[in-house]
Amino acid sequence: DTAVSQTPKYLVTQMGNDKSIKCEQNLGHDTMYWYKQDSKKFLKIMFSYNNKELIINETVPNRFSPKSPDKAHLNLHINSLELGDSAVYFCASSYGHSQQIGQYFGPGTRLTVL
Amino acid sequence: AQTVTQSQPEMSVQEAETVTLSCTYDTSENNYYLFWYKQPPSRQMILVIRQEAYKQQNATENRFSVNFQKAAKSFSLKISDSQLGDTAMYFCAFMKHTTGANSKLTFGKGITLSVRP
Numbered sequence: 001d002t003a004v005s006q007t008p009k010y011l012v013t014q015m016g017n018d019k020s021i022k023c024e025q026n027l028g029h030d031t032m033y034w035y036k037q038d039s040k041k042f043l044k045i046m047f048s049y050n051n052k053e054l055i056i057n058e059t060v061p062n063r064f065s066p067k068s069p070d071k072a073h074l075n076l077h078i079n080s081l082e083l084g085d086s087a088v089y090f091c092a093s094s095y096g097h098s099q100q101i102g103q104y105f106g107p108g109t110r111l112t113v114l
Numbered sequence: 115a116q117t118v119t120q121s122q123p124e125m126s127v128q129e130a131e132t133v134t135l136s137c138t139y140d141t142s143e144n145n146y147y148l149f150w151y152k153q154p155p156s157r158q159m160i161l162v163i164r165q166e167a168y169k170q171q172n173a174t175e176n177r178f179s180v181n182f183q184k185a186a187k188s189f190s191l192k193i194s195d196s197q198l199g200d201t202a203m204y205f206c207a208f209m210k211h212t213t214g215a216n217s218k219l220t221f222g223k224g225i226t227l228s229v230r231p
Contacts, residue, residue, distance in 0.1 A: 011212055014123040022230070031217075033218070035219075036186070040223070041153075041203060041222055041223070041224050042221070042224075043205065043219075044219040044221070045219065045220075047220040048216065048217075048218060050216075055216045056216055058218075088157065091161060092159075092219075093216070096203075096217070099147060099209055099211065099212070100147050100164065100211075102147075102149050102164050102165050103153075103161075103162045103219060104161065105159035106158075107157065107158050108157045108158070108159075110157075
């Protein structure tokens with residue numbers, strides 16, 4: 001039933017490690033996004049993909065690499081984790097050509113880097 | 115670049131009363147969309163209401179309505195008959211209209227709303 005799902009919901013790891021977050025949507029949307037919510041709750045876009053093609057890359061360090069195996073999945077891999085990467089990461093999806101409908105968000109993944 | 119400003123960091127309202135959350139934005143675009151999202155303590159981001167800039171009529175979804183003033187670049191959210199479950203952080207968001215799929219949401223800093231029993 002879940003429209004946009006993310007795994008894991010919580011991720012605690014050491015500095016320098018590599019980790020991945022997975023996202024899947026069953027809404028039939030063709031566009032998916034990653035947003036970062038920092039400790040002050042500010043939300044900012046990181047990436048978007050449309051039909052597996054990278055559309056938006058919002059000046060994110062290249063330690064972050066998104067991958068979209070198909071239009072229903074968008075994963076986020078983070079290399080060499082740093083303390084400043086601690087945040088909540090949200091996946092979202094939408095219809096690229098019906099933007100007025102809005103974007104639908106997953107439950108978020110809280111990443112804590114120690 | 116677009117900016118979204120939510121100047122009130124927090125508000126409180128008595129259950130069953132009405133509250134209005136403010137939002138202003140700055141853009142040179144003429145065609146765009148505005149949204150309010152709710153983030154309860156569960157962390158889930160929930161779309162509350164949407165407004166298309168070319169529509170003059172204010173959007174309404176049950177107890178939620180907006181006051182969209184395009185010339186003033188203002189987009190406030192009114193919650194009527196407040197319920198305890200409305201306690202959450204509320205984010206105002208802007209999206210420029212694009213012909214491709216390169217849309218993105220620009221968020222305000224959010225406002226924390228507490229509904230008192």
